[in-house]
Each structure stands twice: as structure tokens, then as C-alpha cells.
Amino acid sequence: MKPMTRGLRWSIFLRSLTLQGSWNHQRMQNLGLLWTVLPWLRRNRRDMNRDRVFCRRYYGFFNTNPYLANFLFGGLIRLETDQDAGVEVLPGVIGTFRDSVGRALASLGDQLFWLGLRPTLIMTICLVGLLGHISSVLMVIGIFAMGQLLLRWIALGKGYDLGMDIVDLLFDPRWHLWIARMKRAGMVLTGMVAGLYLAQVAEAGGVADRSLLWIGTGLGMGLPVVLRKRLPGELLIVVALVLALLLTFAI
Amino acid sequence: MALWVPVALVSDPTWSSLLILGLLAGILALDDTALAQTWFGQPLPAAVLTGYLCGDPLTGLAVGLPLQLVLAGNLPIGQTFTGDSTSASIAAVAGAILAGKHLPPVLVGNSAGTWQLLGWVILGAGLLSLLGHLFIQGERRVNGIWMLEGLLSLRDGRLGRIEQLHIRCLLTTFLRGFGSGILFVLLMVKVWIPLFTHLPPALQNALGTLPLLLPGLGVGTMIDRYGLKSSWLWVTAGMVCTFLVAHYVV
Numbered sequence: 001m002k003p004m005t006r007g008l009r010w011s012i013f014l015r016s017l018t019l020q021g022s023w024n025h026q027r028m029q030n031l032g033l034l035w036t037v038l039p040w041l042r043r044n045r046r047d048m049n050r051d052r053v054f055c056r057r058y059y060g061f062f063n064t065n066p067y068l069a070n071f072l073f074g075g076l077i078r079l080e081t082d083q084d085a086g087v088e089v090l091p092g093v094i095g096t097f098r099d100s101v102g103r104a105l106a107s108l109g110d111q112l113f114w115l116g117l118r119p120t121l122i123m124t125i126c127l128v129g130l131l132g133h134i135s136s137v138l139m140v141i142g143i144f145a146m147g148q149l150l151l152r153w154i155a156l157g158k159g160y161d162l163g164m165d166i167v168d169l170l171f172d173p174r175w176h177l178w179i180a181r182m183k184r185a186g187m188v189l190t191g192m193v194a195g196l197y198l199a200q201v202a203e204a205g206g207v208a209d210r211s212l213l214w215i216g217t218g219l220g221m222g223l224p225v226v227l228r229k230r231l232p233g234e235l236l237i238v239v240a241l242v243l244a245l246l247l248t249f250a251i
Numbered sequence: 252m253a254l255w256v257p258v259a260l261v262s263d264p265t266w267s268s269l270l271i272l273g274l275l276a277g278i279l280a281l282d283d284t285a286l287a288q289t290w291f292g293q294p295l296p297a298a299v300l301t302g303y304l305c306g307d308p309l310t311g312l313a314v315g316l317p318l319q320l321v322l323a324g325n326l327p328i329g330q331t332f333t334g335d336s337t338s339a340s341i342a343a344v345a346g347a348i349l350a351g352k353h354l355p356p357v358l359v360g361n362s363a364g365t366w367q368l369l370g371w372v373i374l375g376a377g378l379l380s381l382l383g384h385l386f387i388q389g390e391r392r393v394n395g396i397w398m399l400e401g402l403l404s405l406r407d408g409r410l411g412r413i414e415q416l417h418i419r420c421l422l423t424t425f426l427r428g429f430g431s432g433i434l435f436v437l438l439m440v441k442v443w444i445p446l447f448t449h450l451p452p453a454l455q456n457a458l459g460t461l462p463l464l465l466p467g468l469g470v471g472t473m474i475d476r477y478g479l480k481s482s483w484l485w486v487t488a489g490m491v492c493t494f495l496v497a498h499y500v501v
Contacts, residue, residue, distance in 0.1 A: 188485050225475075
């Protein structure tokens with residue numbers, strides 16, 4: 001196996017950070033994907049026709065999770081390198097690999113990052129904020145930022161080393177273990193935010209009513225059930241204002 | 252310890268202060284989706300960063316915390332709504348500080364007198380975020396048009412066009428954030444905050460309740476996201492333990 005050069009790895013890594021930079025409704029991340037893998041083509045230009053086929057391969061509909069995408073990019077570069085070196089890669093395999101692994105990573109990423117890590121991190125910074133540690137809010141986000149950059153760098157190398165075997169990596173049960181842990185941590189932290197807020201209300205004495213926390217919580221849980229859809233937070237603010245007005249007149 | 256040197260953006264917005272805030276909004280707009288996604292563009296970090304930049308991080312915390320909690324359920328899965336909470340948070344914090352207001356967080360010290368204005372500023376941020384959503388959708392439509400232009404490269408093999416188109420999209424995101432940031436700050440300082448004094452007293456009182464309702468709303472939204480059945484035990488455990496420690500031990 002021909003190793004990935006350091007220059008190519010850096011180039012693809014930096015470009016992969018902008019995968020969603022040209023996100024569009026028609027083909028989502030396709031332009032970002034082609035832009036990310038172009039450094040490989042620039043180093044291995046053959047003839048006009050093969051270059052066009054290469055570009056066409058990466059310009060179709062594409063969507064995956066940006067944090068885990070580098071596993072796939074590494075794998076794709078490995079397949080292209082193998083094919084270029086004369087290793088037999090069946091026609092259409094690269095496209096199928098791109099689509100199926102991309103979808104699997106999107107699904108894993110939704111669970112791990114958007115439903116697991118993000119709420120956990122958000123509740124962590126809210127907790128830190130409630131405690132009054134203002135600069136720690138930025139520190140927590142900074143640690144996450146460094147961590148995810150490191151993950152992307154490692155994922156690119158790992159994806160290249162594994163090639164098609166990334167599929168085995170996707171079956172690793174530890175992914176689901178981490179997803180469950182992240183969600184549980186998020187639930188506990190959500191409770192901690194509520195607990196700390198209640199304690200602060202109790203400490204403040206008469207200026208605030210702790211029932212407002214329960215009213216807000218009930219509203220947040222009840223609205224999606226009543227409306228059969230989740231409202232964006234911005235509209236929830238407006239709903240909360242209407243409720244506050246009603247409370248003002250009721251008291 | 253003062254970690255940051257405030258840019259002295261206090262008092263009326265000058266061109267230089269608007270330029271600095273616009274740059275921050277542009278960079279964080281890139282971070283939100285287009286570049287790296289480090290989550291510094293989330294409402295609370297964006298508000299705190301703006302607070303530091305304007306020399307009043309406490310106002311950043313006061314505005315950013317309830318906003319962050321109520322927007323916690325806005326996850327980029329299975330929904331087309333995005334909102335522009337980044338530019339809105341920056342504008343809310345900068346607008347309040349530039350208008351000469353200091354907003355301490357709710358329940359901190361003797362801050363009850365400022366809750367009404369805080370509620371008004373948070374409401375303004377929510378509405379600005381809705382407005383920003385339209386700009387984001389416009390930007391994505393433009394991205395779509397440019398993406399189709401890239402199909403030419405599949406015919407003539409000009410790779411440079413692909414590079415240019417992607418960079419153009421990134422630049423557009425930056426400019427959208429930059430423009431929204433400046434526009435929203437101006438709207439906050441010149442229109443929204445001066446409007447507060449003209450509000451009827453009943454609405455002002457209701458606005459005072461708003462910052463107290465939002466944390467519960469955020470908690471409720473998250474419980475709904477996790478599912479009540481699977482989360483109630485963990486949420487309750489976290490809540491009871493933290494309340495007991497915070498109320499009786501600390």
C-alpha cells in the first residue's frame with residue numbers, strides 16, 4: 001500500500017473542514033466533497049477524460065456527518081490510489097462505497113453528535129454559565145473544538161489505512177455504547193441545570209417564583225404533543241411571551 | 252482577572268465598532284455550518300465572546316444563557332429550519348451594551364429591575380434569528396445556482412472553476428454573517444431597545460417573567476427530545492442531587 005503523503009493529508013484535512021461550505025438543497029455537500037478530494041486529482045492528473053469521470057463520480061448527491069466524514073474521505077483516497085496503482089477496483093464500487101458509507105456515517109453522526117454530544121455540551125456550558133464561570137464557557141467549547149479537529153485528523157489516516165474495511169469499523173459496538181453514554185450524560189446534565197436553577201430561585205427568595213420553572217418545563221414537553229411538531233426555539237420564545245402575558249393578567 | 256482587553260465599543264455604535272462586530276459575526280457565521288463547526292457560534296459562546304469584545308461579559312452571559320437553553324432543541328436533523336441564532340446573539344448583546352445598558356443575569360444579586368429589558372432583548376434576538384433564517388435560505392439557493400455552474404467543469408475538465416465556486420460560497424457565508432451582524436446590531440440599538448420605554452406596562456411586566464420561563468422551557472424541550480420514558484429517571488436524579496448539593500451543602 002502506497003502511504004498518503006503528509007502534504008496530501010494536510011491538504012485534504014484542511015479542505016474537509018469546509019465540507020458544508022457550499023451546502024445546497026439540490027445535492028447538499030457534493031461541491032464540498034469534490035473540493036475536498038481535488039488535491040489527490042491535482043497530484044495524479046492523467047488525461048482529460050479520466051479527470052472528468054473522477055469529477056463526475058464526486059458531483060452527485062452527497063450527504064454525511066461532517067465530524068465523521070474523514071473516515072470516508074480517507075477510504076475514498078485509498079480506493080483511488082489503489083485503482084491508480086493498477087489494483088482491480090470493480091466499476092461503480094467507489095460510488096457505491098461513497099454513498100453507503102456516507103449514509104451510515106450520517107446516521108451514526110446524527111446519534112453521536114447531534115443527539116448525543118451537542119445537547120451534553122450545551123447543557124455543560126449552561127451549567128457552567130449558571131455557576132457564573134464566564135470564561136469557562138469558552139474553555140469548554142475550546143476543548144470540544146480541539147477534540148473534534150483531532151478526531152477528524154485521526155479519522156482521515158484511519159480511513160486511508162482501512163480502505164474498504166471501514167465497513168467493519170462501522171459495525172463496532174462501541175459506537176452505540178458511546179451514543180448511549182452521551183445521551184445519558186446529557187439527560188443528567190439537563191437535570192443538573194434544572195436543579196441548580198431551582199436552588200438559585202430558592203436562594204433569591206421572593207423575587208422569583210419556582211413554579212415558573214415547572215410551567216416552562218411543562219410547556220416545553222407538552223407543546224410538541226399538542227401541536228404534533230417541534231417548534232424551533234425562536235417561536236418558543238414568542239409562545240413563552242404569550243404565556244407570560246396570560247400569567248400577568250391572571251395574577 | 253481581565254483576560255481580554257475590551258475594544259471600547261461602549262456608547263454609540265461607531266463604524267469601527269460595527270466593523271469589529273461584523274467581522275466577529277462573519278467568522279462565527281462561517282463556523283456555524285461552513286467551516287470547522289467548533290460550536291463557538293452557539294448562542295451562549297457567541298454572546299460571551301461579544302460581551303468580552305464590548306467590555307461587558309456579564310451582559311453576554313445574561314442574554315446568552317436563556318437564549319442557549321431555549322434554543323437547545325434546535326438540532327440540525329430532520330428539519331429544514333435553521334435560524335441565525337449566532338448573528339442574533341451577537342446583535343442582542345452588542346446592541347444592549349452599545350445602548351448603554353448593563354444586564355446582569357437573572358437571580359444574580361439585586362437584578363430584578365433589569366429583567367424586563369432582558370426579556371425584551373431576548374425576544375428581539377429570537378425575532379432577529381427568524382429574520383436571519385431567510386438570509387440563510389437565500390444563501391443556500393445561491394449556492395445551488397453556483398453548484399449547477401460547476402457542472403460545466405464535468406464537461407471541460409476545468410478544475411479551477413470548482414475551486415473558485417467553493418471559495419465563492421464560503422465568501423458569501425462570511426459576507427452574509429458580516430452584513431446580518433451589522434444590520435442586526437443597528438436594528439437593536441436604533442429601533443428595538445429605544446422601543447422598550449414605549450411598551451404598555453402589562454407587556455413590560457410579562458417581559459420580566461420571560462427570562463424566568465425560558466430555562467424551564469429549555470429543560471422541557473430537551474426532555475421531549477430524549478423521550479420522557481427513557482429520560483425521566485436520569486433527569487430527576489441529576490436535578491435532585493444538584494439541588495440538594497447547591498441548596499444545603501454549598
